[in-house]
Amino acid sequence: xxxxxxxxxxxxxxxxxxxxxxxxxxxxxxxxxxxxxxxxxxxxxxxxxxxxxxxxxxxxxxxxxxxxxxxxxxxxxxxxxxxxxxxxxxxxxxxxxxxxxxxxxxxxxxxxxxxxxxxxxxxxxxxxxxxxxxxxxxxxxxxxxxxxxxxxxxxxxxxxxxxxxxxxxxxxxxxxxxxxxxxxxxxxxxxxxxxxxxxxxxxxxxxxxxxxxxxxxxxxxxxxxxxxxxxxxxxxxxxxxxxxxxxxxxxxxxxxxxxxxxxxxxxxxxxxxxxxxxxxxxxxxxxxxxxxxxxxxxxxxxxxxxxxxxxxxxxxxxxxxxxxxxxxxxxxxxxxxxxxxxxxxxxxxxxxxxxxxxxxxxxxxxxxxxxxxxxxxxxxxxxxxxxxxxxxxxxxxxxxxxxxxxxxxxxxxxxxxxxxxxxxxxxxxxx
Amino acid sequence: xxxxxxxxxxxxxxxxxxxxxxxxxxxxxxxxxxxxxxxxxxxxxxxxxxxxxxxxxxxxxxxxxxxxxxxxxxxxxxxxxxxxxxxxxxxxxxxxxxxxxxxxxxxxxxxxxxxxxxxxxxxxxxxxxxxxxxxxxxxxxxxxxxxxxxxxxxxxxxxxxxxxxxxxxxx
Numbered sequence: 001x002x003x004x005x006x007x008x009x010x011x012x013x014x015x016x017x018x019x020x021x022x023x024x025x026x027x028x029x030x031x032x033x034x035x036x037x038x039x040x041x042x043x044x045x046x047x048x049x050x051x052x053x054x055x056x057x058x059x060x061x062x063x064x065x066x067x068x069x070x071x072x073x074x075x076x077x078x079x080x081x082x083x084x085x086x087x088x089x090x091x092x093x094x095x096x097x098x099x100x101x102x103x104x105x106x107x108x109x110x111x112x113x114x115x116x117x118x119x120x121x122x123x124x125x126x127x128x129x130x131x132x133x134x135x136x137x138x139x140x141x142x143x144x145x146x147x148x149x150x151x152x153x154x155x156x157x158x159x160x161x162x163x164x165x166x167x168x169x170x171x172x173x174x175x176x177x178x179x180x181x182x183x184x185x186x187x188x189x190x191x192x193x194x195x196x197x198x199x200x201x202x203x204x205x206x207x208x209x210x211x212x213x214x215x216x217x218x219x220x221x222x223x224x225x226x227x228x229x230x231x232x233x234x235x236x237x238x239x240x241x242x243x244x245x246x247x248x249x250x251x252x253x254x255x256x257x258x259x260x261x262x263x264x265x266x267x268x269x270x271x272x273x274x275x276x277x278x279x280x281x282x283x284x285x286x287x288x289x290x291x292x293x294x295x296x297x298x299x300x301x302x303x304x305x306x307x308x309x310x311x312x313x314x315x316x317x318x319x320x321x322x323x324x325x326x327x328x329x330x331x332x333x334x335x336x337x338x339x340x341x342x343x344x345x346x347x348x349x350x351x352x353x354x355x356x357x358x359x360x361x362x363x364x365x366x367x368x369x370x371x372x373x374x375x376x377x378x379x380x381x382x383x384x385x386x387x388x389x390x391x392x393x394x395x396x397x398x399x400x401x402x403x404x405x406x407x408x409x410x411x412x413x414x415x416x417x418x419x420x421x422x423x424x425x426x427x428x429x430x431x
Numbered sequence: 432x433x434x435x436x437x438x439x440x441x442x443x444x445x446x447x448x449x450x451x452x453x454x455x456x457x458x459x460x461x462x463x464x465x466x467x468x469x470x471x472x473x474x475x476x477x478x479x480x481x482x483x484x485x486x487x488x489x490x491x492x493x494x495x496x497x498x499x500x501x502x503x504x505x506x507x508x509x510x511x512x513x514x515x516x517x518x519x520x521x522x523x524x525x526x527x528x529x530x531x532x533x534x535x536x537x538x539x540x541x542x543x544x545x546x547x548x549x550x551x552x553x554x555x556x557x558x559x560x561x562x563x564x565x566x567x568x569x570x571x572x573x574x575x576x577x578x579x580x581x582x583x584x585x586x587x588x589x590x591x592x593x594x595x596x597x598x599x600x601x602x
Contacts, residue, residue, distance in 0.1 A: 119472055155475045156558075158573050325433065326495030333525060352433065356487050372477070400490060 003028065004092055004141045014066055018179050022070040028092060028141060029069070032099055035133035036283075041065055041102065043286035047181060048108045049241035050232065052315055054185035061102045067176035071198070072098035072165055075172070079201050086203040087159065093145070094162045096138065097152035101166055101173060103127050103134070107287040111242050115249040116272045123282060125150045130279050160206040168208070168372045170197070170218060178224055181232060189227035192220040202377055209377040212389065218374060219392045226396065234355035236405055240317040243407045247348045248294060248308045255302055264296040304348050316411070318351070321430055323406035325352060331429060332406075338426045342419050349409050356402040406430070435470050437526035439488050440497050442469075444515035444523070445531050446539045450503075452486075452511050453478050457550035458542045459485055464557045465595055467535050475574070479555040489513065497522050534599045541595065552580055553588045564589075 006027040014022040024030050032038055041062040050057040072094055080086040104123030106112045113120060127134060128150045138146040151157040155167055165172055175194055182190025200214030210218055232238075252266055256273040268289055271277025297309040311317060325332060332352065339346040374386040387397040408430065413423045442459060449455045460480045463469040471482040492498040497519030501512040515523075531539075542550060555575055559567040568585060 113472075117470060121472075121474065156570065156574050326497070329495075329522060329525065354491060356491070402491065402494070 017183055018067055019070045022066045029095060029099060031137045032096065032134060035137060037103060037127050037132050037134045040283060040286060043288055044105055044107055045287060048110060049245060050238045052241045053235050053238045056184045056186050059180060059184045061105055064177055064180055065099055065102055067180055068101060068172045069095060069099040071172035071175055074198055075165060075201060079198055080203055083203055090159060090162050093148055093152060094165055096149045097166050098172055100149060101153050107285050107290045108245055111246040111249065114246055115253060124153055126279050161203050161208055164208045164372065170374050178228055181228060185232050187231055189231055190224050192224045193217040197221060207375060209375045209383060212376045212378050215376060215390055219390055222393055234403060236320050237317060239353055240320060240407055243318060243351045243353055244308055244312050248312060251305045251308060251348060255305060260302060263300055266293060304345060318407040319410035320405045320407045323352060323404050325404060335429055338422060342422050342426060344412055351407040353407060354402060354404045356400055434526060436488055436492055437523045437528045438469060440492060440515050440519045440523050441528055441531055442539065443498060443513050445536045446543050448512060448514040450510060450512045451547050454547040454550060455513060456481055456485060457554040460554045461542060461557060462538060465599055475558060479551045480558045537598055538595050552584060553591055556588055
């Protein structure tokens with residue numbers, strides 16, 4: 001028996017709060033889960049700073065990755081099994097891609113990537129193809145297997161059905177994170193009838209379609225997604241924490257560049273500050289390492305680094321107001337000047353931030369589309385785009401919702417001390 | 432303040448308007464691959480490299496009135512044209528952005544003169560630039576089989592990239 005088809009002597013199960021059990025029979029999957037690069041995902045939270053708002057949201061990318069794997073396993077082993085339009089030889093590939101799709105995420109992914117201009121997808125590829133334990137395991141399947149897994153995750157793999165299971169508007173990734181994030185945040189949104197959706201998914205030509213009898217379950221899924229984005233993912237307090245986190249990293253980078261003598265040398269960051277970091281240095285970073293630095297930087301001499309670190313560690317976050325930059329960008333300039341006069345550096349303490357989401361979209365002919373549409377399989381065998389059939393989905397199709405906020409440290413402006421009149425002027429502008 | 436937004440306004444201003452969302456996506460991607468300082472993240476999509484961040488930025492800039500979007504009905508399809516507005520120009524001045532480098536302006540102009548099909552070809556090859564040339568072409572055919580790119584077109588694409596790179600070095 002080849003390594004690719006080798007089964008464990010006994011099925012292994014992971015107890016999971018969302019799917020009850022995650023089932024593993026394949027030796028390759030079991031070995032990949034044990035690889036150190038995959039185990040690192042235990043130390044990267046799925047929702048970054050959201051735990052500062054929803055205290056239960058401490059779950060990791062490890063548990064999400066297992067969840068995505070389990071959903072795909074159920075699709076290919078149950079729903080698609082024996083169907084002529086599904087190529088069963090792709091089974092192990094799609095399972096590995098599901099398990100490893102988030103492998104390159106760094107600590108506090110979004111903020112970290114933003115400051116150091118990185119892309120987690122590139123790191124996923126580097127980990128899959130580099131000198132790593134995961135690569136060693138995948139190579140045992142076949143020499144080109146790591147590249148195939150990388151291609152599926154990068155959406156450049158030839159079989160589009162395989163890509164769609166991991167990445168489309170109704171994929172295993174979203175189905176897991178909506179339910180998992182709802183469970184751990186404790187919100188009542190994010191729930192939908194996944195069992196129904198899995199039962200009505202069908203492989204057709206180069207895509208995955210949904211039997212029209214499952215349309216209402218899909219409507220529910222899309223509305224769940226919409227609500228989760230605005231109630232959880234874009235929560236303004238969580239964004240405030242992320243703004244501060246981003247500014248800590250910016251400040252540390254700027255100080256390093258200026259030759260500042262850190263009391264606590266930022267050894268783990270040095271390669272990121274000067275752009276010389278290696279893959280192993282990237283893998284050595286996790287959220288525990290970052291939090292340790294933040295706690296130590298609370299005592300740094302630099303008042304900005306110390307203050308921002310204190311704020312993040314102790315959840316003393318920035319206040320925010322709605323801010324329409326289009327109308328008020330002159331006001332923004334005025335605020336920047338007043339902040340400088342008040343001795344508060346606007347680079348770190350006056351931050352404009354936007355959130356935006358498009359709940360569902362479909363291609364318009366001849367133009368660049370961003371989403372692979374959801375297609376329904378009608379009883380006649382005809383394929384119809386979802387929003388043509390569902391009035392609920394049609395109502396939100398292509399409609400982007402955007403939210404702009406301006407973040408600032410209100411406590412700096414209200415505390416007793418010098419420049420009271422100036423600070424009052426700032427507060428009046430921020431009303 | 433919104434430096435990345437300002438760079439996009441400047442890019443479209445330097446092109447004196449860009450017609451086609453696909454064209455805009457590919458032009459910014461190619462410039463980014465040539466090490467011009469654009470931070471938008473790209474993923475592979477139906478028409479090659481595509482940035483959700485760029486789409487978002489352009490939409491925001493249109494909402495802010497810094498870019499103007501004109502919808503042109505072409506019968507079987509719709510095309511969008513983007514232009515910098517006076518308010519957009521003022522905004523880039525307020526953002527105190529460095530003037531676009533002459534090499535970048537020339538690069539933008541050369542890309543603008545190419546078809547979006549050609550830019551899709553160039554950007555797809557650049558997406559696979561970590562692979563040896565033969566594998567890049569193999570990959571191009573695997574993901575863009577339906578477009579039937581000819582050997583001549585592919586050779587032109589490589590020459591085009593080489594010219595843009597030389598231009599960057601000379602300037």
